[in-house]
Amino acid sequence: MKRFEKLKCAWALLLGAALGLGLVTTPSAAAENEGEALYGAQCADCHGARDIAWWADQYPDAQERRDWLDRFLRRHYPPADDERALIIEHIEAVIADEQ
Numbered sequence: 445m446k447r448f449e450k451l452k453c454a455w456a457l458l459l460g461a462a463l464g465l466g467l468v469t470t471p472s473a474a475a476e477n478e479g480e481a482l483y484g485a486q487c488a489d490c491h492g493a494r495d496i497a498w499w500a501d502q503y504p505d506a507q508e509r510r511d512w513l514d515r516f517l518r519r520h521y522p523p524a525d526d527e528r529a530l531i532i533e534h535i536e537a538v539i540a541d542e543q
């Protein structure tokens with residue numbers, strides 16, 4: 445019985461910590477955080493905000509830009525398929541913020 449109480453307590457702590465850290469959020473916010481983290485880990489060493497602004501200049505049309513990024517990132521430091529989509533979402537979010 446004591447063991448069980450301890451377990452329940454640990455779960456409550458974990459959930460509390462997750463909520464506190466903002467790990468439990470709405471799906472779209474979580475996707476954006478994930479895209480940002482993936483970009484940070486796989487792209488940001490070489491590409492900063494000026495690069496992203498430059499990509500937006502080259503492809504002002506959002507749909508064309510997405511298509512281009514989707515093609516380009518299949519052979520340029522290629523992230524996994526699901527990661528590529530999240531990274532493109534992050535790039536688009538940064539561009540939308542700038543405008």
Ligand code: HEC
Binds near residue numbers: 516
């Ligand atoms: C080790 C450094 C490095 C990493 C990591 C890297 N890139 Fe690049 N990237 C470059 C260089 C250098 C170029 C310019 C030469 C070229 O086109 O290949 C470039 C070009 C690009 C371009 C095309 C620019 C143009 O005008 O044609 C895009 C878009 C891009 N990178 C996105 C990304 C994304 C997104 C990631 C993460 C998945 C990433 N890169 C990872 C170095 C890097």
